[in-house]
Amino acid sequence: MKTTRRSLLRSALAPAAGAFALPALSRAIQAATSTYQRPKLKITGLATAMVQVHGPQAHIRIYTDQGLTGQGESTDAAIGTPALIHSFSRFLIGRAPLNVDAIWEQLRRFGIFAGAQGGQYITALSGLEIALWDLAGKALNLPIYQLMGGKFRDKVRMYCDSDMKDPDGAEGQRKLPWIAEAGFTAMKMDIDDARDPARRDPVNRTATNGEIDRMVKQMRFVRDSVPKSIDLAVDMHGFYDALTGKRVAQAAEEFRLLWLEEPVPPENIDAMADIRRSTHTPICCGENIYLRWGFAELLEKHAADIIMPDIQKVGGLSEARKIANMADAYYIPFAPHCVVSPVGTMASVHVCASVPNFLVLEWHWINHRDLWANWVKEGEIIDKGYIAVPDRPGIGVEMNDEVAKRAQMPGATWFEHKT
Numbered sequence: 366m367k368t369t370r371r372s373l374l375r376s377a378l379a380p381a382a383g384a385f386a387l388p389a390l391s392r393a394i395q396a397a398t399s400t401y402q403r404p405k406l407k408i409t410g411l412a413t414a415m416v417q418v419h420g421p422q423a424h425i426r427i428y429t430d431q432g433l434t435g436q437g438e439s440t441d442a443a444i445g446t447p448a449l450i451h452s453f454s455r456f457l458i459g460r461a462p463l464n465v466d467a468i469w470e471q472l473r474r475f476g477i478f479a480g481a482q483g484g485q486y487i488t489a490l491s492g493l494e495i496a497l498w499d500l501a502g503k504a505l506n507l508p509i510y511q512l513m514g515g516k517f518r519d520k521v522r523m524y525c526d527s528d529m530k531d532p533d534g535a536e537g538q539r540k541l542p543w544i545a546e547a548g549f550t551a552m553k554m555d556i557d558d559a560r561d562p563a564r565r566d567p568v569n570r571t572a573t574n575g576e577i578d579r580m581v582k583q584m585r586f587v588r589d590s591v592p593k594s595i596d597l598a599v600d601m602h603g604f605y606d607a608l609t610g611k612r613v614a615q616a617a618e619e620f621r622l623l624w625l626e627e628p629v630p631p632e633n634i635d636a637m638a639d640i641r642r643s644t645h646t647p648i649c650c651g652e653n654i655y656l657r658w659g660f661a662e663l664l665e666k667h668a669a670d671i672i673m674p675d676i677q678k679v680g681g682l683s684e685a686r687k688i689a690n691m692a693d694a695y696y697i698p699f700a701p702h703c704v705v706s707p708v709g710t711m712a713s714v715h716v717c718a719s720v721p722n723f724l725v726l727e728w729h730w731i732n733h734r735d736l737w738a739n740w741v742k743e744g745e746i747i748d749k750g751y752i753a754v755p756d757r758p759g760i761g762v763e764m765n766d767e768v769a770k771r772a773q774m775p776g777a778t779w780f781e782h783k784t
């Protein structure tokens with residue numbers, strides 16, 4: 366037999382087969398000789414804390430054998446998070462945490478028969494994935510955006526959700542000047558109102574002329590009450606039918622809205638596309654759509670002018686970034702929904718910094734300003750309507766447990782963790 370370089374190598378390695386098979390040997394040589402040593406972390410435990418601020422939010426902590434921890438946050442469908450994190454921990458404890466996307470993918474595949482297409486499963490996985498990114502950043506001494514390809518911008522534009530029940534009454538008179546003075550360049554108001562006396566049927570989704578007149582009056586009041594330089598978005602929370610959606614979108618055209626949000630529920634993408642084609646008012650949706658596959662349908666059907674994945678439930682930071690890049694291929698802007706604490710919001714900032722088509726990020730704690738300003742040790746993170754992209758490792762903010770505990774959900778545990 367002719368001796369080649371390959372056969373020589375094979376014969377030289379033959380006695381070492383088994384424990385020293387080529388892949389294992391190659392890994393051992395690489396580990397021993399690489400100048401670039403990664404920290405060899407192991408996950409030792411996971412714990413959760415549930416809070417109730419804008420709906421239920423779950424905070425997730427990952428503990429490691431070297432004292433480093435990571436923290437993430439999930440929202441809305443977060444109520445099942447403690448039980449799901451407990452079930453994920455059987456897979457995670459003892460594992461190296463730095464291959465974030467691979468861990469996410471394995472947990473998602475494990476859950477295919479357990480609802481891993483959306484809802485509570487993906488929401489819990491989102492919070493866990495954010496905690497893994499925080500940990501990876503701290504372990505590698507880099508901010509998360511740097512691990513996501515770097516940043517396109519140094520600060521992220523925020524919009525203020527005004528969270529008003531009474532936009533053209535006392536509440537509007539109090540909040541609207543504050544939004545302008547705080548320096549926001551965009552805001553959002555709600556126009557759905559189940560208590561509207563003009564409503565004829567408490568169940569159906571059809572707004573009467575009286576209800577539509579009230580919506581237009583409120584939009585006009587808010588539009589005229591804040592400077593023209595502040596963009597105005599309007600939310601219908603998916604409470605109406607396609608007929609109403611079209612009528613409201615057309616009636617709103619004179620206000621040149623930043624967007625009209627979820628005129629109809631999110632399940633029927635064709636109905637959303639039909640409304641979009643009927644109006645010049647930009648249509649935005651996506652806060653109740655999960656994963657790349659949900660957004661692939663939305664984009665392929667040209668159903669939205671702007672997409673708004675909720676990063677704390679859509680699948681996490683990597684998933685949101687992939688969705689933003691998919692949208693960019695359709696020249697569609699990315700304006701994430703966000704109702705979480707400064708921890709989750711700052712995690713979202715890293716994604717917003719790392720994609721070209723970012724438009725604006727939501728801030729929804731106007732009714733919880735004291736909690737917001739003290740929730741993390743860094744204090745207030747919004748300055749004149751923007752958040753500076755942080756250069757600290759990981760997410761870049763640390764929860765002040767004493768303050769956050771004020772919002773603890775009754776009966777829920779607070780980061781109970783066995784070592």
Ligand code: MG
Nearest residue numbers: 600602626652
């Ligand atoms: Mg909404």
